[in-house]
Amino acid sequence: MTQTRDKKTNLFGWLWRNYLRQHWRWLAAATVLMALEGSMLGLLAAIMQPMFDQIFIQGSTNALWWVGIGILVIFTTRALSSVGQRVILKRVSEKSAAEMRATLLRHLMGLDGAFHQTNPPGYLIERVQGDVAALGAVWTGLITGLGRDVVAVIWLFGVALFVDWRWTMVALIGIPLLVLPSLLAQGYVRRKAAAAREIAGRMSTRLDEVFHGINPIKLNALEDYQARRYDALIDARVQAEVKAALGQATIPGLIDIMTGVGFFGVLLYGGSEIIAGEKTVGEFMAFFTAMALAFEPLRRLGNISGLWQAAAAAIERVLALFQTQSTLRIAAAPVAPPTTAPEITLHDVQLAYDDLPVLRGASFTADAGKTTALVGASGAGKSTIFNVLTRLVEPQSGGADIAGTDIAQMEVGALRGLFSVVTQDAALFDETLRDNILLGRTDVDPAQLNDVLEAAHVADFLPNLPAGLDSPAGPRGSNLSGGQRQRVAIARALLRDTPILLLDEATSALDTKSEAIVQAALEKLSKGRTTLVIAHRLSTIRNADKIVVMDQGRVVDEGTHDDLLARGGLYADLYNMQFRDRDD
Helix, strand or coil, X not given: CHHHHHHHHHHHHHHHHHHHHHHHHHHHHHHHHHHHHHHHHHHHHHCHHHHHHHHHHCCCHHHHHHHHXXXXXXXXXXXXXXXXXXXXXXXXXXXXXXXXXXXXXXXHHXXXXXXXXXXXXXXXXXXXXXXXXXXXXXXHHHHHHHHHHHHHHHHHHHHHHHHCHHHHHHHCCCHHHCHHHHHHHHHHHHHHHHHHHHHHHHHHHHHHHHHHCHHHHHHCCCHHHHHXXXXXXXXXXXXXXXXXHHHHHHHHHHHHHHHHHHXXXXXXXXXXXXXXXXXXXXXXXXXXXXHHHHHHHHHHHHHHHHHHHHHHHHHHXXXXXXXXXXXXXXXXXXXXXXXXXXXXXXEEEEEEECCEEEEEEEEEEECCCCEEEEECCCCCCHHHHHHHHCCCCCXXXXXXXXXXXXXXXXXXXXXXXXXXXXXXXXXXXXXEHHHHHHCCCCCCCHHHHHHHHHHCCCCCCHHHCCCHHHCECCHHHCCCCHHHHHHHHHHHHHHHCCCEEEEECCCCCCCHHHHHHHHHHHHHHHCCCEEEEECCCHHHHCCCCEEEEEECCEEEEEECHHHHHHHCCHHHHHHHHHHHHHHC
């Protein structure tokens, strides 16, 4: 019991310290308004006694005026304070949720590649969007409960006690019925809410995979199959949400039973006193109104524990993400990166994903300012080497040097600033071509941009676009052809003007004409840079200064194209196979 209470305190404490404390002035103002709103119910109950005794029974005209004006003031004050506190709480809720989403996104983007390999995009989207949205209910629910409903209940019970403390004790006789069932219901809600949040993440992951793979789904007639898989998740979430709602509704339901038992007791006990003339009708109506008005805030307060359990499940998941740290080693005193094309050396790199070995002692040197090609069958570890160099993944042993400095001794952002990358699947955003090339830079003058567009052959197809450089690229660059996307990626790399260039299958998916254009742009891009190339089309890397041959995570040979052919090893086999297939 104590551990559970401490956990609740820690979760709310984290929420307060990081996202609510900075809005404390607004929250204080909202609390004052809510207290004012809640206190009006107590005044309304209190005014029932003179209304019945002095107006309805004694017929006092003076009381008619001041009671009527009093009721008007009560409801006007309640209306104004209600509007004010709702607007303020909505502002705090939206701003704090926006701050949490922004902070969480930055944190997730800062985690290493290993984290993102095990957490699919849809899951993370649901954490950033869905889980944070689930917290809004508890922020407003808890604060409203504490600021308005608690005050209302205090005032209303104060009126009831003032009228007759014995009636009040009788009305509360059912409270023991609440304790154990409430505790059981809270744990039940927490479990079902956590299950619902987990299923929501799986649903987002499924949608992300469906919409990203819509063409393969259509081509393989998988619409019904994918719909059935999503339907199963929908059914599971509906069941979890309904069960969580059942648990949340149980506590207010128990309060209803308690209230019914209490009213029954008061009616029997108090009714006999009124019949005997010991109490007036006005006193009973004041007491009855106070207890009746306390009914709704009591139900809302009972529902808060259920709301908190549901929100706590979301908070725990968000907090778990914030507590996840990158596994990359951070240098205590980072070394400045080189400013010119450097030599790159890998030495005995061992890397595995879980129990799957990917690199098994890979070692080679890429000479400064020259082009080194990595070749080998799929799964040989070529792309993983790029990830190691840019520290998207961390090897279990071994490492890499750039210009004689261990990359782990460089600040991660500065290290990645050394690289320009062009891959087979050019990553374009659903923005304009200009935005995709500039990537937020504001220091590029028009002349420099035009030079880049010409060198990357982007200028060749701009006249065919409706708005030229300001034409939208479409989702994932869908408005452009494969060759056009590659040229935009090359323009981006040219503009970065980094000393190292990484090319990963940059022309493998292009037709002959597009490949020739892109290859020409890549040759311009690689001049004066240390270039690493991954290529399955061996004809595209015949002129590389060095070719590194990989097999099952190891470097098995290296040399020039002619040297490797003359030795007749794995490279010669791959080369002869490609040309035999082309001849066939």
